[in-house]
Amino acid sequence: MNCLSKEQLVDYIFSGDGPLRASMEAHVSACPGCRARIESLERLRAAAASAPLTPVSGDFTARLMRSLPAGTPRRGYLREFYGYLFRPAWALGLAACAVILYFGAVALKGPGLAKADTAEVLYFSDGPATVRSGLSAPAGTAVHKQGVYSYTDSCATARCGML
Amino acid sequence: MGPPDKKELAARENALAERFIGGDVSAFADLVELYKDRVHRFITCILGPDRESEDIAQEVFIQVYRSLESFRRESRLSTWIYALARNVCRRRLRERGREAGLFAAAADEDGYEPPDAAPSAESAFEGMESGRAVRDAVDGLSPLHRSVIFLSCWEQLSYQEIADALDIPVGTVRSRIHNAMAALAARLKAVLAPERGEKQ
Numbered sequence: 001m002n003c004l005s006k007e008q009l010v011d012y013i014f015s016g017d018g019p020l021r022a023s024m025e026a027h028v029s030a031c032p033g034c035r036a037r038i039e040s041l042e043r044l045r046a047a048a049a050s051a052p053l054t055p056v057s058g059d060f061t062a063r064l065m066r067s068l069p070a071g072t073p074r075r076g077y078l079r080e081f082y083g084y085l086f087r088p089a090w091a092l093g094l095a096a097c098a099v100i101l102y103f104g105a106v107a108l109k110g111p112g113l114a115k116a117d118t119a120e121v122l123y124f125s126d127g128p129a130t131v132r133s134g135l136s137a138p139a140g141t142a143v144h145k146q147g148v149y150s151y152t153d154s155c156a157t158a159r160c161g162m163l
Numbered sequence: 164m165g166p167p168d169k170k171e172l173a174a175r176e177n178a179l180a181e182r183f184i185g186g187d188v189s190a191f192a193d194l195v196e197l198y199k200d201r202v203h204r205f206i207t208c209i210l211g212p213d214r215e216s217e218d219i220a221q222e223v224f225i226q227v228y229r230s231l232e233s234f235r236r237e238s239r240l241s242t243w244i245y246a247l248a249r250n251v252c253r254r255r256l257r258e259r260g261r262e263a264g265l266f267a268a269a270a271d272e273d274g275y276e277p278p279d280a281a282p283s284a285e286s287a288f289e290g291m292e293s294g295r296a297v298r299d300a301v302d303g304l305s306p307l308h309r310s311v312i313f314l315s316c317w318e319q320l321s322y323q324e325i326a327d328a329l330d331i332p333v334g335t336v337r338s339r340i341h342n343a344m345a346a347l348a349a350r351l352k353a354v355l356a357p358e359r360g361e362k363q
Contacts, residue, residue: 006341006345007337007338007341009341010337010340010341010344011337014315014322014340015321015322015337041344044344044347044348044351045315045316045344047297047351048297048301048312048316048317048347049316049317049319050297051297051298051301051317052295052298053200053201053203053204054200054203054204054207055200056199056200056203056217056220057217060195060199060217060220060221061192061195061196061199063221064195064221064224064225065188065191065192065195067221067225068188068191068225068228
């Protein structure tokens, strides 16, 4: 193994294990240069760890405890339930189920499931016409052929209520 | 006060958290005692010397008090508390309009290239035992370097724990530790040079 890179030096000191640990140790034990660098970095680390903390003021904890509400904070059961129900994993699972159910239903019923009913189109002997909304042909007067209702001229009168 | 023993501290903080969640409010006071100086130090690492640092530390502990029950134990309690402290500091910086530059990692990561002579700079530290001088040298670093040195050297957190606390990728932690140590070595060298000159 070659001499340790800067990154490997850091790994050697700060990350106790790793796939290359054994080979690094073997190299360091045989390489005075790497050993000196590691010892130097170790001393630096120890020095940084020895830097004293600045203590907070003596009444810090007392002030804090006075500012807290009495008793341990309790979450309501309902909130806890909703919190559990709508955790991200659950929400994603529910959404995935909804999508699967929708596409399953579409696959079973066919793509026409979401389509609106076919509009009635009138064809008279002299061409197509429109129907006033809210009216429909009396039963038995229309012939259904290939998705289109055709009406006879005789039905398309005020008597049938179509025009 | 030196660095805490990791295992002992983890056991103690977990026991205190259990007691608090079980309804023992005095356990929270013990938890505050355990963390107050460290949280305060972490805040000053991010914000620098600040008149309001104790108030911010109080705000952090109020957040801990309110949220401890929801702590899911996916990380160590200390990591979680530092992440809360980081968020409170960020909010304060935003309020003051100073966030740009402090948490913008790009400038730090790309702009600083440790000198090739970093090991020799580190060796300049030999014989240096003054905690005060080291403290001053650390205080002279950037907020990003200060916080990563505190978490890695003092708190002895793992790469992953530091990444969680600072909300940065693990790879960034590694490079930031390296840059911070090189910057600290250079700064200590600068601090020591005049002293050595005087002695000669």
